[in-house]
Amino acid sequence: MKQTLAEAAWKDAPMARRLFTRRQLLAAMGVIGLVTGGRFGASRLARPLGPSGPLSQGAQELIAQAWAGLDPAKVLDVHAHVVGTGDSGSGCWVSPRMTTLASPIELLKFTVYREAAGVTHEDHCDEEFTHRLVSLVSSQKPHGRLLLLAFDHFHDDDGRPVEAQSEFHTPDAYVLSLAKAHPELFVPAASIHPYRADAVSALESVVAQGAMAVKWLPNAMNIDPSSAKCDAFYAALARLQVPLITHAGEEKAVHAEERQRLGNPLHLRRALEHGVTVVVAHCASLGQNPDLDAAGEPWVDNFELFLRLMADPKWEGKLFGDLSALALVNRVGKPLQHVLEHDALQGRLCNGSDWPLPAINVVMQTRAVVAHGFLTEAQRTLLNEIDQHDPLLMDFVLKRTVRSNGKGLRDDCFQVRREVFPRLA
Numbered sequence: 001m002k003q004t005l006a007e008a009a010w011k012d013a014p015m016a017r018r019l020f021t022r023r024q025l026l027a028a029m030g031v032i033g034l035v036t037g038g039r040f041g042a043s044r045l046a047r048p049l050g051p052s053g054p055l056s057q058g059a060q061e062l063i064a065q066a067w068a069g070l071d072p073a074k075v076l077d078v079h080a081h082v083v084g085t086g087d088s089g090s091g092c093w094v095s096p097r098m099t100t101l102a103s104p105i106e107l108l109k110f111t112v113y114r115e116a117a118g119v120t121h122e123d124h125c126d127e128e129f130t131h132r133l134v135s136l137v138s139s140q141k142p143h144g145r146l147l148l149l150a151f152d153h154f155h156d157d158d159g160r161p162v163e164a165q166s167e168f169h170t171p172d173a174y175v176l177s178l179a180k181a182h183p184e185l186f187v188p189a190a191s192i193h194p195y196r197a198d199a200v201s202a203l204e205s206v207v208a209q210g211a212m213a214v215k216w217l218p219n220a221m222n223i224d225p226s227s228a229k230c231d232a233f234y235a236a237l238a239r240l241q242v243p244l245i246t247h248a249g250e251e252k253a254v255h256a257e258e259r260q261r262l263g264n265p266l267h268l269r270r271a272l273e274h275g276v277t278v279v280v281a282h283c284a285s286l287g288q289n290p291d292l293d294a295a296g297e298p299w300v301d302n303f304e305l306f307l308r309l310m311a312d313p314k315w316e317g318k319l320f321g322d323l324s325a326l327a328l329v330n331r332v333g334k335p336l337q338h339v340l341e342h343d344a345l346q347g348r349l350c351n352g353s354d355w356p357l358p359a360i361n362v363v364m365q366t367r368a369v370v371a372h373g374f375l376t377e378a379q380r381t382l383l384n385e386i387d388q389h390d391p392l393l394m395d396f397v398l399k400r401t402v403r404s405n406g407k408g409l410r411d412d413c414f415q416v417r418r419e420v421f422p423r424l425a
Contacts, residue, residue, distance in 0.1 A: 075144025079352025084126035159195035250287025324352030
């Protein structure tokens with residue numbers, strides 16, 4: 001019988017005690033036990049893997065309403081992560097601190113992510129992660145497609161990869177292979193650190209193979225978007241008409257405490273000045289950063305800095321935002337209300353799920369969405385029912401359902417924007 005994480009923690013306690021205190025060990029074991037419910041795959045913090053019964057008529061009607069007015073062939077989720085351990089030869093990699101008791105909190109975090117993604121056997125992570133995602137999307141009737149995001153290593157200031165500072169790596173080649181195997185479900189997005197000596201040639205190669213975008217997470221990858229080191233890469237992105245989907249704002253999902261300033265939305269002006277189409281993930285809806293335009297650089301909300309950029313007429317047609325995570329418990333509130341109530345802003349937004357985060361109970365709480373007035377209790381009940389069948393579908397239906405002062409999200413937020421993805425459109 002496979003050992004549970006809690007049992008492994010107890011067995012390895014002597015080794016663990018040399019790495020951290022008894023109090024830390026017991027806390028980690030208690031939290032891991034809570035996460036796994038005493039056994040891996042029976043999580044209380046991530047969604048169960050199967051529904052308790054067929055969808056009710058009400059839930060089916062809510063799904064049908066969500067699809068009304070949309071062309072499934074044009075529907076695109078622009079923010080879906082792929083993670084693996086490389087057990088299948090995929091080249092995926094996860095830092096040992098995410099999978100060992102040496103870092104109990106990091107182990108807990110990866111355990112929750114893994115369960116949310118439907119991985120029940122840690123030695124088949126690649127296969128089960130992909131199988132779960134394929135099963136979810138293909139079982140939706142109708143369904144759109146997901147933009148699958150590769151994820152490059154942390155690189156130092158000289159462009160050298162540093163595994164010790166990286167949390168995970170998802171190679172471009174792996175994402176390209178998944179999209180090639182399932183073109184009706186997936187669209188590939190590469191991830192290339194701009195400081196790399198081969199950054200431009202790597203971009204040209206992946207675009208020739210079908211990559212439709214590039215994904216950055218500056219806070220975690222050590223990328224300063226305002227640095228001249230990015231200029232050659234920006235020029236190539238503009239020349240190839242490839243959008244940059246980049247995180248902005250504070251980053252909670254990846255270890256980046258000392259690099260949060262790299263997520264300042266105002267740093268993205270340099271990319272825009274080079275003619276790059278930029279999609280700001282999450283609309284920079286978390287945390288604060290220095291206002292680089294004001295005397296003394298006071299700290300202000302990242303979302304306010306994002307809105308300032310969006311209000312600049314110079315960037316119309318080049319600067320966009322994505323809706324991923326706006327309904328999660330740590331973000332839901334003012335940013336979602338603002339985008340719901342401003343029709344002109346919605347004309348520059350793209351939907352994204354940030355999969356697998358919608359499948360994590362502790363961050364996807366419909367109760368919080370109701371508390372802010374975006375849903376009714378009756379809608380919440382139906383969404384929770386859909387969630388038991390398919391948390392990815394629930395995220396889509398939720399965003400099609402939320403309202404503020406009677407206003408919801410426009411249809412075009414959920415379909416491929418030609419100005420963002422000219423190569424795909």
